[in-house]
Amino acid sequence: MDNFKNSKRADAQNASLEGDILSVGLLENDPIEEIFALNLGDFLCEHLISPDFAHKIGNKVKTKNESLKDQLLELISIYSIDSTLSILGFESNEDYIIYNSIAKTIKLMLSLEKCVIYLAKKDEPIKLAGTSSDIASEKVNSHITKSYENEEVIMLNENGKQIIVFPMKNKFECIGAIETTRDLDRPLEADFIDLLKITAGLFVTSLGIQKLIDQVKRVVNTEPVSTSELLNLRAQLTTIIGDLGDKQQAFVEKLAVAVDLKGKYKNNHSQRTADLSREICNFLELNEKTTDLIYYAGLLQNIGKITIDDHLFDKKGKLSKEDWDKLQEHPNAGVSLLMNINFMSEVVPYIHYQKERWDGLGKPEGLGGFSIPFGSRIIAVADAYCALTEDRPHRAALSNADALEILKSESAAKWDPNVVNALVKMKS
Numbered sequence: 031m032d033n034f035k036n037s038k039r040a041d042a043q044n045a046s047l048e049g050d051i052l053s054v055g056l057l058e059n060d061p062i063e064e065i066f067a068l069n070l071g072d073f074l075c076e077h078l079i080s081p082d083f084a085h086k087i088g089n090k091v092k093t094k095n096e097s098l099k100d101q102l103l104e105l106i107s108i109y110s111i112d113s114t115l116s117i118l119g120f121e122s123n124e125d126y127i128i129y130n131s132i133a134k135t136i137k138l139m140l141s142l143e144k145c146v147i148y149l150a151k152k153d154e155p156i157k158l159a160g161t162s163s164d165i166a167s168e169k170v171n172s173h174i175t176k177s178y179e180n181e182e183v184i185m186l187n188e189n190g191k192q193i194i195v196f197p198m199k200n201k202f203e204c205i206g207a208i209e210t211t212r213d214l215d216r217p218l219e220a221d222f223i224d225l226l227k228i229t230a231g232l233f234v235t236s237l238g239i240q241k242l243i244d245q246v247k248r249v250v251n252t253e254p255v256s257t258s259e260l261l262n263l264r265a266q267l268t269t270i271i272g273d274l275g276d277k278q279q280a281f282v283e284k285l286a287v288a289v290d291l292k293g294k295y296k297n298n299h300s301q302r303t304a305d306l307s308r309e310i311c312n313f314l315e316l317n318e319k320t321t322d323l324i325y326y327a328g329l330l331q332n333i334g335k336i337t338i339d340d341h342l343f344d345k346k347g348k349l350s351k352e353d354w355d356k357l358q359e360h361p362n363a364g365v366s367l368l369m370n371i372n373f374m375s376e377v378v379p380y381i382h383y384q385k386e387r388w389d390g391l392g393k394p395e396g397l398g399g400f401s402i403p404f405g406s407r408i409i410a411v412a413d414a415y416c417a418l419t420e421d422r423p424h425r426a427a428l429s430n431a432d433a434l435e436i437l438k439s440e441s442a443a444k445w446d447p448n449v450v451n452a453l454v455k456m457k458s
Contacts, residue, residue, distance in 0.1 A: 098260040099250045105267055106243045129160020136229065137162040140222050140288070142210050143191070148174055149198075149206035156206060177207045183227070192217045198230040200273070205234055221291050225284045232277040239270055286329035299416055304328030306412040306453075313452050324405040327380035331409055380405035384413070387444050407446040411437065411453055414445070430457055 129147045137145040144163055148170060150156040156178050158168050177184045177195035181204045184195045192214050198206040208230050212218055218226075246263055249255055286300040307328035311321040383397060383406040390398025418433035428436070434454055441450040 094257050095255065095260060098257065098264060102246050102250055102260065102264060102267065105264075105271070106246050130162070131160075132233075133160045133162040136208070136210075136226070139285075140210070140218070140225070141216075142212055142218075144209075144211040146209040147206065148178070148209070150178060159206065174207050174209060178204060183223075187214055190214050194218060194223065194226075196226050196230045198234050200231050200234045200238070202238070203234065205237060208233075219291055221284070221287045225281075225288050228277065228281050228284050232274075232281050235270065235274050235277050239267075239274060242267055242270060282326055282329055285333070289330070289332050299420060300329050300332060302416045302420075303331060303409065303413045306416060307409050309456065310408050310412060310449065310452055313456055320405070323377050324380060324408055327377040327384075327405055328409050328412060330377065331381055331384055331413060333381070377405075379403050380409060382406075384409050386410075388441075388446055389443050392444075402446075407449050411445050411449045415453060415457075434458070 129149075133145040133147050136142065142162070145161070146158065146163075147160040148156050149159040156170055156175060158170065173184050173186060173193070173195055176182075177197050181197045181199050183197065186193050190213065192212045194210050196208045196210075197204050198208060208226060210218060210226065242263070246267065249259060249263060283301075286304070287298075290298060290300050304325050305328075308321055308325045311324050316324075380403055382394070383403050386392035386395065386397045386402045386406060388399060388402070388407075390396055414437060415433055418428045418436060419430065421427045434457055437445060437450050438454065441447045
């Protein structure tokens with residue numbers, strides 16, 4: 031599944047045979063121009079580019095430069111810093127607030143003692159950009175500079191602390207470093223280290239798009255401007271957007287692994303739930319966009335557990351009512367965290383309502399029947415089936431047949447009977 035960037039080129043070619051004849055003069059042997067002019071809605075990622083703009087391009091003859099400028103402006107409106115681009119979310123364009131917010135979110139997600147972000151502008155030394163702490167030193171230690179200059183991960187132990195520095199780099203540049211601190215008796219897990227590496231790379235790509243967007247804004251308001259310069263900008267922008275899509279998908283999948291790790295799952299529960307949710311979507315013939323969103327919601331349905339104190343998962347025996355309430359509230363914590371990961375905000379409703387019941391006796395709103403988002407109903411059934419067929423501390427995994435019998439017995443009470451029937455047909 032090529033999420034975020036699967037453009038249906040065959041559909042674009044078919045559309046070109048049936049499209050408005052006026053658009054032919056616009057193409058001038060430019061295949062990407064043809065995609066924009068005739069099938070823009072499928073280019074880069076499904077449903078992100080407005081139908082109004084696609085109609086305007088396909089039915090109004092413009093000069094080559096005017097058309098290219100419109101395409102660039104549409105792309106930068108989608109990937110602007112206050113739209114879908116933000117990695118971990120913020121509410122202000124003040125740099126220190128942005129980076130402090132990101133550092134605090136990383137600290138919360140990974141149970142760190144401290145997270146610090148350093149950035150370097152061109153031809154300037156690396157400097158403090160943001161921190162999870164209320165008090166921070168402007169001093170840049172030598173291991174930060176070394177990680178940045180050598181573009182390598184550095185691990186060291188100091189005063190009973192594990193310090194790891196991750197260079198913020200991609201294949202084109204290194205722009206800074208992320209420093210994490212934990213107690214030595216609780217070293218950072220390998221999966222959390224992988225997540226931080228991906229986060230650092232996603233950060234660089236996101237900032238790279240912002241630099242390119244600023245350049246595009248300057249160029250489109252410049253007269254005269256050459257067609258070759260506009261074509262070059264479009265090529266750079268579409269390439270980096272594709273790279274962003276890859277990194278976003280890797281980020282979400284690795285975040286799901288981190289959630290399972292913190293929740294003490296031993297069976298890749300989140301991935302199994304997401305995969306089964308996608309299978310149900312395909313069986314029900316839902317469209318690709320909806321299927322992708324439900325898949326991601328399945329991956330991240332338990333994301334709230336990444337914000338819960340580790341000691342709750344380490345407890346043996348019966349939990350107190352206070353502890354149980356904290357665990358029960360984890361979907362709400364997850365929704366809050368996802369709202370701060372802006373490019374994933376579309377999955378929030380599916381996660382928020384996953385604990386609702388078909389009979390209206392669930393949480394958080396007491397929705398029932400078809401009032402519950404369809405994605406939430408699919409994930410709920412997939413999650414229940416996967417949980418039943420996994421080993422848990424208090425019981426062994428159930429067989430496929432036994433799990434299906436339980437779901438059927440609770441159908442129309444807990445679960446959407448249509449979704450349960452689909453799963454039974456798939457698994458029988």
